[in-house]
Amino acid sequence: MTQLLRSRAELRAVLTSLPRPVGLVPTMGWLHDGHRSLIRRARSENRTVVATIFVNPRQFNRAEDFSKYPRNEARDVQICAEEGVNIVWAPPVDEVFVPGFDTTISVGAIAMPLEGAARPGHFDGVATVVAILFGLVGAEHAYFGQKDAQQVMVIRQMARDLALPTQVIACATVREPDGLALSSRNVHLRPAERAAAPVLRQALLAAAAQWRLGERSGEALRTMLRSTLAGVPLAQPEYVSVADALTLGELDRIEGTALLSLAVRFGSTRLIDNELLEWPG
Amino acid sequence: MTQLLRSRAELRAVLTSLPRPVGLVPTMGWLHDGHRSLIRRARSENRTVVATIFVNPRQFNRAEDFSKYPRNEARDVQICAEEGVNIVWAPPVDEVFVPGFDTTISVGAIAMPLEGAARPGHFDGVATVVAILFGLVGAEHAYFGQKDAQQVMVIRQMARDLALPTQVIACATVREPDGLALSSRNVHLRPAERAAAPVLRQALLAAAAQWRLGERSGEALRTMLRSTLAGVPLAQPEYVSVADALTLGELDRIEGTALLSLAVRFGSTRLIDNELLEWPG
Numbered sequence: 001m002t003q004l005l006r007s008r009a010e011l012r013a014v015l016t017s018l019p020r021p022v023g024l025v026p027t028m029g030w031l032h033d034g035h036r037s038l039i040r041r042a043r044s045e046n047r048t049v050v051a052t053i054f055v056n057p058r059q060f061n062r063a064e065d066f067s068k069y070p071r072n073e074a075r076d077v078q079i080c081a082e083e084g085v086n087i088v089w090a091p092p093v094d095e096v097f098v099p100g101f102d103t104t105i106s107v108g109a110i111a112m113p114l115e116g117a118a119r120p121g122h123f124d125g126v127a128t129v130v131a132i133l134f135g136l137v138g139a140e141h142a143y144f145g146q147k148d149a150q151q152v153m154v155i156r157q158m159a160r161d162l163a164l165p166t167q168v169i170a171c172a173t174v175r176e177p178d179g180l181a182l183s184s185r186n187v188h189l190r191p192a193e194r195a196a197a198p199v200l201r202q203a204l205l206a207a208a209a210q211w212r213l214g215e216r217s218g219e220a221l222r223t224m225l226r227s228t229l230a231g232v233p234l235a236q237p238e239y240v241s242v243a244d245a246l247t248l249g250e251l252d253r254i255e256g257t258a259l260l261s262l263a264v265r266f267g268s269t270r271l272i273d274n275e276l277l278e279w280p281g
Numbered sequence: 282m283t284q285l286l287r288s289r290a291e292l293r294a295v296l297t298s299l300p301r302p303v304g305l306v307p308t309m310g311w312l313h314d315g316h317r318s319l320i321r322r323a324r325s326e327n328r329t330v331v332a333t334i335f336v337n338p339r340q341f342n343r344a345e346d347f348s349k350y351p352r353n354e355a356r357d358v359q360i361c362a363e364e365g366v367n368i369v370w371a372p373p374v375d376e377v378f379v380p381g382f383d384t385t386i387s388v389g390a391i392a393m394p395l396e397g398a399a400r401p402g403h404f405d406g407v408a409t410v411v412a413i414l415f416g417l418v419g420a421e422h423a424y425f426g427q428k429d430a431q432q433v434m435v436i437r438q439m440a441r442d443l444a445l446p447t448q449v450i451a452c453a454t455v456r457e458p459d460g461l462a463l464s465s466r467n468v469h470l471r472p473a474e475r476a477a478a479p480v481l482r483q484a485l486l487a488a489a490a491q492w493r494l495g496e497r498s499g500e501a502l503r504t505m506l507r508s509t510l511a512g513v514p515l516a517q518p519e520y521v522s523v524a525d526a527l528t529l530g531e532l533d534r535i536e537g538t539a540l541l542s543l544a545v546r547f548g549s550t551r552l553i554d555n556e557l558l559e560w561p562g
Contacts (some may be wrong), residue, residue, distance in 0.1 A: 008444065097442075098441060098442065100438075101442050102388060102389035102390055102391065102438060102442065103386065103387070103388050103389070103408075103438060103439050103442035103443060104386070104387045104389070105384065105385070105386050105387075105443075106384070106385045106386075106387065107383060107384050108383035108384070108385070109383055110383065127384075128443075131443050132442075132443055132444050135443050135444035135445050135446065136444040138446065157381075157383060157384060158384050160379060161378075161379065161382050161383065161384035161413075162384060162386075162409075162412050162413055162416050163289065163413050163416035163417040164416050165416065165419065
């Protein structure tokens, strides 16, 4: 049975009666098969699964992006029920950020480049809301999609640094047949943009192929990413990156595991994707 | 039996075998009767008591203050044993701030005036280390001295905002017979400074007496605090405050519960104290 709860108090009360370990799947709703894969992994590793649906205003640096983020709670709850989620917590804002809320968690260097640079304040908002969810649910495990690779790194650092008892587990990106990473934002793509969007994946695969052939220059791979994107007029690149997979520092030479990542706009819709180059290849 | 532990792993392992609820008494060591009163309160309200001894480098804004902070671990452990503490956790710095540590918790408005203004970065250091201790120990209750009134408010806000499962409990300040609040820093006072130090308490009591007689002007009470301190040449006031007890905003008119507080230097030793004026008086 799936219970839909709204308040902190209800959540805590119901959790005390459910068996451990608890797996947490934090979401912003508009669930897709990527979320289903997180829930299934949580289901397989825990006796209780909690999914949260909360569009966190503090992680949007642009108000417009927040207001137009897609929402369909009834459908989300239905998906959670199908997947055997025990608790769906879909709180109003003031059950997450209580009245008078005034605390910020900031992660340092790992949160600075890429999404941190492109979206000021974004990772403070992410780290803070995730710490609250971890505090409330007290889960043994929490599941996040590898599509948001830097987010996983920021949350993992925060959880480790603050000795939070929740283990952060990254799950493989789920994709459309043409390679586009699933994202709630894909719904905003116009038909021509949707047709062009697989270029993110194509650019990453082209650069990864060069790397497997022995290319070790970071700049050569960044150029490959840029030139692939340049072949698609609708794609407006925001950044391309070939970075150390632990520090996210941009690499001149690839001499360890690297993370290829990029952010690209299609009209008003911003998409990201990434590919890990495991060392040794 | 009192166990002295050093690592996160030992602490977690031993805690799993001890009964709940757990009471946490975070200290920086050099224990005095104020700490004993916290431990006794924790003992009376919990089945397991954990005391931590950790001089947190991140909450000292001056390196000299950190290096000269008094330390005597053997004596501290003896006191904990006398008081029936189950676990003394006295970790090295890198068991609290793990290698690569890079996360900061910042509390907003409540952390800005008074000690926050006088000691830049102090409350970030306090909030962060206390969150780590709360995360590690997972205590039901944690005990702090009311002598550090603003610290209690900052920690309480942080714990509430982040939904930490640890309840923050403030305990009354313990004093010497002449009124001086117990503090580990008192050991640094030279004899003449020690003789002069009760002026903090005398100033607070004089202002509180005026308030009980009907004085409702914040500035009149601040003047009373300053003039009492001015009667003692060795006392160098850093601030005096008559503030709203919830917001710590300085008050023109007292129309609710107020907090009198002050910080005074005696040579190189800095002392603080406070008095709550409960409304209605």
